Amino acid sequence: MSRGTVATMAAVLLAVTGCMTDGTARGHDDGTSASRPGGPAAGTSQMRGITLPSWSRTDYDSPAAGRYLRDIRATGARWVTFTPTWYQKRRTDTALHRTEETAGDTSLRRIVRRAHSAGLKVMLKPHVDLPGDADRAEIRPRDRDAWFGTYRRFITHYADLAADTGVEQFAVGTELAGVSGDHARWTRVIKAVRDHYDGPLTYAANYDEYEGIPFWKELDLIGIDAYWPLSATATHDTARLRRAWEPIREELAAYARREDRRILFTEAGYVSQQGATTAPYAWHISRRTGNAEQAAAYRALLESFTGRRWWAGVCWWMWDDWPDSGETPAKLAYTPHGKPAEEVLRKKWGGR
Known part of the structure; x- marks a missing residue:
């Protein structure tokens, strides 16, 4: 998830919905599993994670970092995801580069520790x-x-950092649908990453991308950023949202069997805005808060998937923005912090 994702669609949705009211990879439904040990999918364990993204070179050195990690842990989460980001100027460019929005390596090492x-x-x-x-x-x-x-130089740089700091799992890419169909080149990328890092690997495919990925069998887990629209109108009816998940869940279970890999929701999340479940991928849907809808969406996802042996868990997008960096007011943002959705996590995950 990036701040700019689906901006045009979000603008349309804002106009339409502004006033709305309403361990490791291989696994089977019979519970058998194989492959290297470790990671959230070993056996039948399921990731309970939250993403703490960075938008600046110094974010992970913020005085708030320790508090954020403690608060994440207090929800019952056992995993946190970090997202160092490089940029390219144009869609057709071949060069990637750091900017002042790229988390510094020293700060990244420190936040992992x-x-x-x-x-x-x-x-x-x-x-x-x-x-x-x-x-x-x-x-x-x-x-x-x-x-x-x-890209191979970029991703192996972070594979080295992950190996050096004892990171437990690594994603080789995120939502790169324009290039993710290239089996041969991605296979070479994955081989290069494995030469640098020994832990479990995934790729974070967007929900409308994952079926076109040809290299799942080169990885340990299928990763999906699970932003499926669940309703045509705003709703905080958990049962209605669970029903919306049913056909998606059936498709995913069949896909996991077919690919002989468990599925991890590498991202899932909902803004606390009315209409959030109509377009979970959008940062801006409504100017009206939707805490009840966000909480119902959290509850519906966890009740729909927890305990399914082919499902490797979820890493929610996202915890608080860093002080002075948020483009969306916290009361409308993806964060569940201080909202009913956080209480859903505490109840479902056994937080304190």
Whole structure:
């Protein structure tokens, strides 16, 4: 998830809905599992995670970092995801580069250590973004060989950092639909990552991308950013949202069997705005708060999937923005912190 994702669609949705009222990868439904030990999917364990993204070089060194990690742990979460991000200027470029919005390596190492000290396991999920409102799924480099060469250097840099800091799981990419159909090049990327990092690997496919990924069997887990629209109108009816999940759940169970991999929701989340479940991928849907809808969506997802042996868990998007960095007011943002959705997590995950 990037701040600019589906900005155009979000603007349309804002107009339409502004006044709305209403361990490891391989697994089977019979519970058998195989592959290397460790990670959230070992046996039948399920990730209970929350993402703490960064938007600045110094975010992870913020004085708020320790408090955020303690608060995440207090929900009952046992995992946290960090998202260092590099950028490319245009969709067709072949070069990736750091900016002042890229988390510094020193701060990233420090936040991993702090997470471990707080009793949290870590998934490192490096992102590539475009500037402004452009969607990373639109990246289509004019020279694929050059782009993948640059990408391989970018991702193995973080694979080294993950290995050095004891990160428990690693994502080789996120929502790169414009290039994710390239089996041969991604296989080479994954091989390079495995040469640098020994832990479980996934790729975070968008919910409308995952069926087109040809390289799941090269990875340990199927990763899906689970932003399926669940309703045509705003609702805080948990039973209605659970019913909306039923056909999706059946499709995912069949897909997990077919690919012989468990499915991890590498992201899932809902803004606390009315209409959130109509477009969970959108940062801006309504100017009206929707705490009840956000909480119902959290409850429906967990009640729909928890305990399914092919499901490896969820990493919610996202915890608080850093002080002075939030573009969306906290009361309308994805964070569940201080809202009924946080209480849902505490109840479902046994937090305190």
